Amino acid sequence: MTFVTTTVLATVNAPYGTSLSAEQLALKLADPASADHYDASAFAFFSDVSESLQHAFLDEMHVCLADASFVAQRFSDMAGYKLPLARAA
Numbered sequence: 001m002t003f004v005t006t007t008v009l010a011t012v013n014a015p016y017g018t019s020l021s022a023e024q025l026a027l028k029l030a031d032p033a034s035a036d037h038y039d040a041s042a043f044a045f046f047s048d049v050s051e052s053l054q055h056a057f058l059d060e061m062h063v064c065l066a067d068a069s070f071v072a073q074r075f076s077d078m079a080g081y082k083l084p085l086a087r088a089a
Contacts, residue, residue, distance in 0.1 A: 004056040012044045026061035035074035043079075046072045051084035 001009075005022045013019055020028075020041055028034045034042040045054065058068055065085075072085035 002060060004053060004060055008045065008049055008053055008057045011049050012041050015044065015048075016040050022057075022061060026057075026063050029058070029071060030063050030067040032071055032074060035071055035078065038078075042071065043075050046075050046083045046085055047079070054085055 001022070009020065009022060009025065012025060018041055025041060025045065028039055028042040029045060045057075049057070054068075055065075057063075058065060069085050069087075072083045076083040076086035
């Protein structure tokens with residue numbers, strides 16, 4: 001596992017006691033249903049992981065930036081503040 005993946009998964013999994021794999025998280029980040037279901041792991045990625053690590057993780061996992069930005073925008077709307085990747089939408 002790369003430094004990027006390890007750091008992202010530690011940030012996303014630790015607070016919630018979850019153990020998502022990188023692949024599972026990547027799927028959530030591109031799926032608008034994550035916002036519909038208020039997925040805490042996806043929200044943690046968009047809100048707690050630095051923007052540079054977000055981009056690096058998306059690149060490593062081959063997640064389309066436009067798809068992730070759309071999901072980030074949905075979370076941003078619910079949170080009431082702009083999340084970094086929501087600006088790319």
